[in-house]
Amino acid sequence: MANYKYDVVVIGSGPGGYVAAIRCAQLGMKTAIVEKYDNKLGGTCLNVGCIPSKALLDSSEHFYNASHTFKTHGIELDNLKVNLPQMIARKEDVVNKTVDGVKFLMKKNKIDVYYGMGSFIDANNLKVSKSDKSEETFSFAKAIIATGSKPFSLPSIPIDKERIITSTEALVLKEVPKHLLVIGGGVIGLEIGSVYARLGSKVSVIEFADSLIGSMDLDLGKEIQKVLKKHLGFEFFLKHKVVSAENKDGIVTLKAENDKGEIVTLEGDYCLVSVGRRPYTDNLGLENAGVIKDERGKISVNEKLQTNIPHIYAIGDVIKGAMLAHKASEEGVFVAETMAGQHPHINYNLIPGVVYTWPEVAAVGQTEQELIKNNIPYKKGSFPFMAIGRARASMDLDGFVKILAHKDTDEILGVHMIGPRCADIIAEAVVAMEFRASAEDLGVFSHAHPTFTEAVKEAALAATGNRALHM
Numbered sequence: 141m142a143n144y145k146y147d148v149v150v151i152g153s154g155p156g157g158y159v160a161a162i163r164c165a166q167l168g169m170k171t172a173i174v175e176k177y178d179n180k181l182g183g184t185c186l187n188v189g190c191i192p193s194k195a196l197l198d199s200s201e202h203f204y205n206a207s208h209t210f211k212t213h214g215i216e217l218d219n220l221k222v223n224l225p226q227m228i229a230r231k232e233d234v235v236n237k238t239v240d241g242v243k244f245l246m247k248k249n250k251i252d253v254y255y256g257m258g259s260f261i262d263a264n265n266l267k268v269s270k271s272d273k274s275e276e277t278f279s280f281a282k283a284i285i286a287t288g289s290k291p292f293s294l295p296s297i298p299i300d301k302e303r304i305i306t307s308t309e310a311l312v313l314k315e316v317p318k319h320l321l322v323i324g325g326g327v328i329g330l331e332i333g334s335v336y337a338r339l340g341s342k343v344s345v346i347e348f349a350d351s352l353i354g355s356m357d358l359d360l361g362k363e364i365q366k367v368l369k370k371h372l373g374f375e376f377f378l379k380h381k382v383v384s385a386e387n388k389d390g391i392v393t394l395k396a397e398n399d400k401g402e403i404v405t406l407e408g409d410y411c412l413v414s415v416g417r418r419p420y421t422d423n424l425g426l427e428n429a430g431v432i433k434d435e436r437g438k439i440s441v442n443e444k445l446q447t448n449i450p451h452i453y454a455i456g457d458v459i460k461g462a463m464l465a466h467k468a469s470e471e472g473v474f475v476a477e478t479m480a481g482q483h484p485h486i487n488y489n490l491i492p493g494v495v496y497t498w499p500e501v502a503a504v505g506q507t508e509q510e511l512i513k514n515n516i517p518y519k520k521g522s523f524p525f526m527a528i529g530r531a532r533a534s535m536d537l538d539g540f541v542k543i544l545a546h547k548d549t550d551e552i553l554g555v556h557m558i559g560p561r562c563a564d565i566i567a568e569a570v571v572a573m574e575f576r577a578s579a580e581d582l583g584v585f586s587h588a589h590p591t592f593t594e595a596v597k598e599a600a601l602a603a604t605g606n607r608a609l610h611m
């Protein structure tokens with residue numbers, strides 16, 4: 141058998157790659173990880189995605205509460221103002237500490253880290269091209285491609301990274317936009333839009349579809365639209381197709397066609413393009429290894445996440461499925477354990493989706509629209525946070541929990557919620573559904589009082605047959 145330098149090399153250090161590397165090392169494989177950006181482990185998620193966006197969401201939420209709800213709580217503040225450079229600096233600090241944590245984990249697990257662009261020389265050799273123009277090559281028995289994704293744009297909207305920007309630039313703005321135009325009413329657009337709306341920007345969202353956060357249950361999209369309009373003054377242009385956006389002397393002029401064929405013109409000082417992300421395989425030399433992609437540019441994999449070259453695997457944003465950090469990490473563990481001869485399992489139906497607006501939106505399982513489409517008989521129970529004492533105490537009265545259960549067996553098929561701390565509450569639904577709980581199970585389990593989780597219990601009781609206690 142050939143003598144390879146590494147049992148496994150992981151290309152890309154995002155939540156897919158670095159987690160895969162740790163699990164490979166734990167399972168006794170001699171492991172290397174390659175990251176394009178010098179000293180920046182953690183990928184999109186840690187550097188320009190999940191972590192920095194949540195840091196800014198938290199900071200802006202504090203400002204919003206201080207300026208809007210503190211007075212009602214009996215706290216009065218004078219001369220409140222935003223210090224954006226400090227807010228951004230705190231976010232950087234959070235990112236740096238999190239990245240340092242990943243570096244520590246690589247060291248602890250004796251994983252060799254290479255900084256530079258990794259590209260296949262062939263199916264068992266990799267070249268790393270470093271920023272100082274030097275190169276290093278080594279051999280590997282197995283590889284995991286975890287190169288993630290990059291923001292996608294539309295041909296008619298040239299991103300200049302100054303006024304017409306992606307989420308990456310939106311996380312380091314030097315001023316609060318006066319009027320932020322957001323193209324795309326998905327998760328990233330609503331989260332970053334919320335940050336700046338809370339800090340005082342007027343935010344207009346232009347969305348091609350007729351609802352927001354399109355992959356989620358329609359009721360969630362409707363409610364978040366209502367709430368963002370009511371509290372943050374968001375303006376929405378649904379069923380509008382953006383045809384052009386142009387930056388002239390710091391004014392972005394955006395033209396969109398509505399469903400009647402009319403052209404609507406909007407002007408703002410910044411325009412965030414958040415219309416999705418594309419799988420990233422640039423300069424990876426896939427052709428040298430013989431790895432093929434599908435028609436959408438994603439690396440094709442089988443159910444074991446093997447590419448067409450069986451000892452090369454791919455995970456995370458670069459393959460099919462939801463572009464989510466925790467999905468990428470689950471796949472990292474899955475591949476490492478598969479390589480080690482184990483039989484791991486991922487239930488893709490139970491990967492939760494979250495939008496970190498306030499109120500937060502979270503869901504797991506099938507939407508009501510999917511159940512209808514698939515002719516699955518169901519019953520549903522909803523319960524509003526307004527009727528929860530804990531929500532009244534914290535002044536978080538918007539939103540609801542909706543539980544969908546099979547009409548005959550009562551098995552929970554989908555849980556959809558919008559409300560305070562739903563990003564955390566959804567974990568209860570995931571556990572229940574992993575154990576194939578019935579709605580009645582969730583309804584009879586004790587939930588601490590007063591907590592937001594009581595809305596889950598009540599919605600479950602409502603789904604079980606009109607048994608909600610506080611409605």
Ligand SMILES: Cc1cc2nc3c(=O)[nH]c(=O)nc-3n(C[C@H](O)[C@H](O)[C@H](O)COP(=O)(O)OP(=O)(O)OC[C@H]3O[C@@H](n4cnc5c(N)ncnc54)[C@H](O)[C@@H]3O)c2cc1C
Nearest residue numbers: 152154156176183184185189190258288456457463464465
């Ligand atoms: C603004 C924003 C907010 C988000 N918020 C959330 C959230 O709250 N929750 C959530 O679940 N998801 C969120 N996401 C999505 C999440 O970031 C991604 O799903 C996740 O990072 C994908 O992980 P990955 O490991 O597949 O790839 P990535 O995190 O994209 O990492 C890929 C890594 O590979 C490196 N790389 C690429 N090519 C090469 C090469 N040839 N050689 C060496 N290195 C290479 C890249 O530099 C990068 O570091 C957010 C994304 C954005 C943009």
